[in-house]
Amino acid sequence: MGIRRYKIFDKDINDRKNKLLWVPILIRGIKDVFKKRFGKLLFSFSLLPLISFIVPLYITVRPELKYMLRRIKFLANDSSFFYAFFTNNLLIFILLILSIFTGAELISRDFKSNAIPLYFARPITKIDYIKGKLSIILLYLLSFSLIPGLLLIIFKLLFSGQLVSFHIFIASILYPIIVALFFSSYTLLISSLSNNEKFVKIAIFFIYLLSDIVFRIIHNIIKNSYIGLISIRVNIKNFASAVFGTQSNFNFSGWYSGAFLVLLTGIFIYILYKRIDRVSN
Amino acid sequence: MGVIKAVNLSKWYGNVLGISEVSVDINKGVVGLLGPNGAGKSTFLKILAGMLKPNLGKIMIKGKNILKDRELYKIIGYCPETDSFYMEMTGFEFIFSLLKLYGFSKNESKILAEAAIEKVGLIARMNDSVTTYSLGMRQRLKFAQSIAHEPEIMIFDEPLRGIDPLWKSKLIDLIKEFKENGKTIIVSSHILPEIESITENIILIHQGKIFAEGNIHYIRDLIDTHPHMISIISKDNRELASVLIKENFVSDISFKEKKIIVKTDNRELFYNHFMRYIAENNIEIFELTSPDDNLQAVFDYLVGAKR
Numbered sequence: 001m002g003i004r005r006y007k008i009f010d011k012d013i014n015d016r017k018n019k020l021l022w023v024p025i026l027i028r029g030i031k032d033v034f035k036k037r038f039g040k041l042l043f044s045f046s047l048l049p050l051i052s053f054i055v056p057l058y059i060t061v062r063p064e065l066k067y068m069l070r071r072i073k074f075l076a077n078d079s080s081f082f083y084a085f086f087t088n089n090l091l092i093f094i095l096l097i098l099s100i101f102t103g104a105e106l107i108s109r110d111f112k113s114n115a116i117p118l119y120f121a122r123p124i125t126k127i128d129y130i131k132g133k134l135s136i137i138l139l140y141l142l143s144f145s146l147i148p149g150l151l152l153i154i155f156k157l158l159f160s161g162q163l164v165s166f167h168i169f170i171a172s173i174l175y176p177i178i179v180a181l182f183f184s185s186y187t188l189l190i191s192s193l194s195n196n197e198k199f200v201k202i203a204i205f206f207i208y209l210l211s212d213i214v215f216r217i218i219h220n221i222i223k224n225s226y227i228g229l230i231s232i233r234v235n236i237k238n239f240a241s242a243v244f245g246t247q248s249n250f251n252f253s254g255w256y257s258g259a260f261l262v263l264l265t266g267i268f269i270y271i272l273y274k275r276i277d278r279v280s281n
Numbered sequence: 282m283g284v285i286k287a288v289n290l291s292k293w294y295g296n297v298l299g300i301s302e303v304s305v306d307i308n309k310g311v312v313g314l315l316g317p318n319g320a321g322k323s324t325f326l327k328i329l330a331g332m333l334k335p336n337l338g339k340i341m342i343k344g345k346n347i348l349k350d351r352e353l354y355k356i357i358g359y360c361p362e363t364d365s366f367y368m369e370m371t372g373f374e375f376i377f378s379l380l381k382l383y384g385f386s387k388n389e390s391k392i393l394a395e396a397a398i399e400k401v402g403l404i405a406r407m408n409d410s411v412t413t414y415s416l417g418m419r420q421r422l423k424f425a426q427s428i429a430h431e432p433e434i435m436i437f438d439e440p441l442r443g444i445d446p447l448w449k450s451k452l453i454d455l456i457k458e459f460k461e462n463g464k465t466i467i468v469s470s471h472i473l474p475e476i477e478s479i480t481e482n483i484i485l486i487h488q489g490k491i492f493a494e495g496n497i498h499y500i501r502d503l504i505d506t507h508p509h510m511i512s513i514i515s516k517d518n519r520e521l522a523s524v525l526i527k528e529n530f531v532s533d534i535s536f537k538e539k540k541i542i543v544k545t546d547n548r549e550l551f552y553n554h555f556m557r558y559i560a561e562n563n564i565e566i567f568e569l570t571s572p573d574d575n576l577q578a579v580f581d582y583l584v585g586a587k588r
Contacts, residue, residue: 024381114365118426120332121359122382123351 021124025132030139033102042101043144049091050148054155057081061159078156078168083244085152086145086175087237095141095183100204103137103187105197107276112195116279126276130269134184141180149176171243179236182261185268186232192275208232225251235261283308284434284465285329290338292324299324300489303338307467307484311460313476314469315576316486317584322469323362325486326438329467330359342434355383358432360424362439362469366411372398372422373407379426397429398422400455402448416443424452428459435459435466441475453478477576485583492583497576500583507573507582508532508544511551514568515541521564528554540568548574 033039056072059065060081073080085091110116119129149172153164164172190204215231228234228250235257241247242254283306292299300321316322327333328340331347331354339346342353367375376397380390398407401421403414411419420443427435437456441449456479459466470476476483483500485493493500501509515521518541522534525543530551533544545551548571559566572578 021382021384024378028378028381109367113367114361114363115367117327117332117359117361117363118365118379119382121330121354121357121361121427122379123354123384124382125351 021122022128022132022135025124025129026135026139029102029106029133029136033136033140036101039101042097046094046098046144047148049085049088049094049144050151052090053081053085053148053152057152057155058159078164079244079246082149082152082164082168082172083240083246086149086172086179086244087240091145092233092236094144095179096205096208098140098144099137099183099187100201102140103133103184104191104201104204106133106136107188107191107272108193108195108197108200111192111279112197116276126273129276130188130272133188134181134269137184137187138180141183142176145176145180146173149173167245171245175240175243178239178258178261178265182232182236182265185265185272189268189272189275192272228252229257229260284343285467286341286344287325287329288338288341290325290328290335290340292321292328292333292335298489300328300335300486303486303489303491305484305491305494307465309463309465310482311456311466311468311480313480313483314467314486315471315473315476315483315580316469317471320486321489322471322486323438324489326359326436326467326469330357330436332359355430356433358427358430358435360427360435360437360440362442364419365423366419368412369410371408371410372403372414372425375411375422376426376429380429383430385430393429393431397425400428401425402451417445417448420444421448421452428455433464435464437466437468439470440468441470441472449475473576473580483576483579485580487584493579497579498574501574501579502548504579504582505546507578508546509548509551509571510573511543511545511548512537512568512570512572513541513543513566514539516565516567524558525555530554542572 059072110119120126124132153169153172157163163169187204190207191200193203194200212231212233215227215234218230219225219227228238229252234250238248238250238252238254238257239261240254241249242258248254285305285307287303287305287307290303291301298321303321303325314322314326324333328335331340331342334348340348342357345353347353347357370378373394376394377390380393381387385393395404395407398404401424403418403421403425406414406418411422414422420440424437424440427437435456440456441452444452453475456466456468460480468476468479477497481497482495483493483497484491485500493503513521518536518539522536522541525531525541526534528551530545530547531543532546535542543551558564573582
């Protein structure tokens with residue numbers, strides 16, 4: 001039963017330089033998420049923001065419905081439309097739920113199953129491991145934020161025959177990627193803190209919620225907009241206003257929020273790496 | 282240079298010593314890693330497999346530092362001591378998904394997974410969830426994942442634990458087969474007869490240090506603090522004892538049931554004289570054994586004294 005006896009190996013495994021060893025982790029993860037109960041229901045539900053924004057998009061191109069433009073503020077221009085799509089509370093909530101659904105158990109389950117040694121007894125590095133796990137959440141989040149955003153651009157083209165500006169096109173790619181990266185790293189970090197999946201799920205939701213509650217309380221006391229930096233939701237919305245060029249509800253630049261989200265993502269991944277390093281050693 | 286070369290390995294877990302200044306060369310063949318619980322066997326094996334970074338020292342696999350070349354992991358198969366499974370997966374999915382991590386294609390992984398599962402006798406149950414497996418079956422599955430990619434170096438940490446005698450014997454045969462195929466195999470256990478049935482080459486580790494290394498009988502010969510015991514049953518034990526006691530290489534003689542137990546500091550000299558004596562005097566010998574020329578005795582003499 002030797003490897004060479006099968007005559008299926010075009011090249012000796014030892015000579016292969018596979019740089020994409022994290023891809024099997026991604027594929028396995030995608031399959032596992034799909035097998036989960038209520039997965040299809042959640043994914044169907046996650047299409048709601050897209051569906052609910054196709055209708056107003058259609059309104060903008062129908063002359064007989066133009067009167068509605070005055071009533072619906074976000075239909076005024078592309079910037080406010082795409083800002084409204086990407087920052088509507090339903091979409092952000094869906095991204096949070098998707099993060100929990102797809103990523104809460106990704107690392108905690110490995111801890112619980114004591115599977116970490118099995119990974120690192122193979123040629124994959126800790127970076128590969130994190131890349132593989134991160135890409136699972138990222139893929140699902142982008143499927144319900146970036147892809148619908150791009151679909152809306154296509155629908156706009158189909159309905160009106162007009163392309164969105166280059167700025168909106170780039171913003172519709174950049175913004176969901178950064179937000180998805182943030183949610184993915186945040187989810188994985190919490191997942192690496194415990195092998196109790198229920199605890200991880202509650203913690204992801206609770207910390208998100210808590211950041212907003214604490215912001216509201218402190219903001220009501222000291223009335224300083226910069227306090228918004230402690231709220232995940234505020235940072236996401238404020239960053240979107242900078243990216244899409246709309247008026248921010250806060251008195252500090254949305255780019256600060258963006259930089260803060262990127263910084264947090266980096267910190268989360270660094271801590272995650274250290275956690276994995278500590279557990280595997 | 283050996284296939285595996287450990288140079289001054291030391292590992293601490295906080296203030297607790299894992300292993301200390303371990304240097305060893307391991308060549309092709311089977312080496313048994315022995316030691317009582319907590320001796321540092323698993324730590325040593327994890328470092329060999331490149332899964333633990335030593336605080337001091339380095340591990341060279343075929344002349345390359347394992348921590349600096351992850352490609353070396355392709356030629357190593359590691360079977361951990363503890364249960365490491367995704368319980369909801371089937372046995373096949375488990376091995377298949379781990380093979381994919383080596384860069385094997387889907388087709389290659391499928392063939393190799395089935396071959397490994399067949400070797401450990403789980404082919405009929407490979408599509409069942411691991412949750413439904415018994416302890417012994419899980420152990421065999423764990424063994425299968427470490428050999429599925431047909432590595433040159435196999436590191437087995439307590440591979441026979443919880444396995445029924447029939448499959449224990451089959452896995453021992455499999456390990457011997459790997460040895461015949463030129464693999465380098467390190468098997469750890471604290472069940473001495475298991476190791477003894479696999480190999481005569483051992484590394485004895487205790488309190489994080491290597492106590493002894495090499496062939497069991499050679500090591501036994503080097504232990505001069507305990508005279509060799511030789512058990513004899515002859516037609517006339519008393520007469521034989523009266524002759525043997527006169528020899529200066531015999532330090533003690535005692536009677537136990539129907540046996541004479543002779544203690545000697547020079548086993549080779551004893552046998553030379555003894556064989557000549559019984560041949561010249563036509564003495565009938567029914568049994569001649571060395572009860573302490575085995576792994577258990579070596580282990581007891583070396584480790585027992587230090588406990």
